[in-house]
Amino acid sequence: xxxxxxxxxxxxxxxxxxxxxxxxxxxxxxxxxxxxxxxxxxxxxxxxxxxxxxxxxxxxxxxxxxxxxxxxxxxxxxxxxxxxxxxxxxxxxxxxxxxxxxxxxxxxxxxxx
Amino acid sequence: xxxxxxxxxxxxxxxxxxxxxxxxxxxxxxxxxxxxxxxxxxxxxxxxxxxxxxxxxxxxxxxxxxxxxxxxxxxxxxxxxxxxxxxxxxxxxxxxxxxxxxxxxxxxxxxxxxx
Numbered sequence: 001x002x003x004x005x006x007x008x009x010x011x012x013x014x015x016x017x018x019x020x021x022x023x024x025x026x027x028x029x030x031x032x033x034x035x036x037x038x039x040x041x042x043x044x045x046x047x048x049x050x051x052x053x054x055x056x057x058x059x060x061x062x063x064x065x066x067x068x069x070x071x072x073x074x075x076x077x078x079x080x081x082x083x084x085x086x087x088x089x090x091x092x093x094x095x096x097x098x099x100x101x102x103x104x105x106x107x108x109x110x111x112x113x
Numbered sequence: 114x115x116x117x118x119x120x121x122x123x124x125x126x127x128x129x130x131x132x133x134x135x136x137x138x139x140x141x142x143x144x145x146x147x148x149x150x151x152x153x154x155x156x157x158x159x160x161x162x163x164x165x166x167x168x169x170x171x172x173x174x175x176x177x178x179x180x181x182x183x184x185x186x187x188x189x190x191x192x193x194x195x196x197x198x199x200x201x202x203x204x205x206x207x208x209x210x211x212x213x214x215x216x217x218x219x220x221x222x223x224x225x226x227x228x
Contacts, residue, residue: 004155031214034214043115043222045219049214051214093214101158103156105155
């Protein structure tokens with residue numbers, strides 16, 4: 001079955017460092033992958049989308065890579081700030097259709113001053 | 114604000130109650146979704162509506178009954194729920210087009226507790 005794995009342990013880093021989050025998937029050939037941010041008690045908010053033919057995508061301090069050979073996406077936040085503390089979710093489109101997203105459980109990021 | 118609102122934000126109900134969750138999107142989208150999010154688990158897609166037609170029912174128990182009267186409103190009717198149904202219920206919308214990556218906009222969710 002299609003499966004997405006994100007590190008369930010929280011990632012703790014110091015302010016100003018680069019945070020790197022991992023998303024691995026199996027039994028998939030996704031056309032694209034998305035990353036969302038979720039704050040406690042709130043719904044997820046879309047951050048970035050990367051297509052299978054794109055190796056890297058950037059948006060301000062955010063960078064996403066997509067390696068279809070390794071079946072992995074990395075999400076980087078450079079010059080991290082305490083306000084970046086949240087849970088980050090990756091999502092892949094299901095083989096059932098372009099708007100049927102399957103989400104990972106998310107990784108909690110805590111940025112300490 | 115994402116343009117998707119949900120009411121109520123919190124709901125406590127007994128197993129014999131009947132209640133409804135409401136979602137409204139102000140984005141002009143043509144697709145709406147219900148997700149369930151339990152602690153430490155991934156979001157689970159429950160229902161998908163494209164152009165007001167239900168196109169996905171992800172093996173959801175019949176005690177959850179969705180309704181989509183128009184492209185801006187989505188309801189989730191609840192009856193005879195179980196304690197394990199306690200979770201955060203999220204509504205989302207998107208501008209769905211076949212073959213185009215779908216970015217979804219989520220509401221703040223309804224925190225449901227079943228006693």
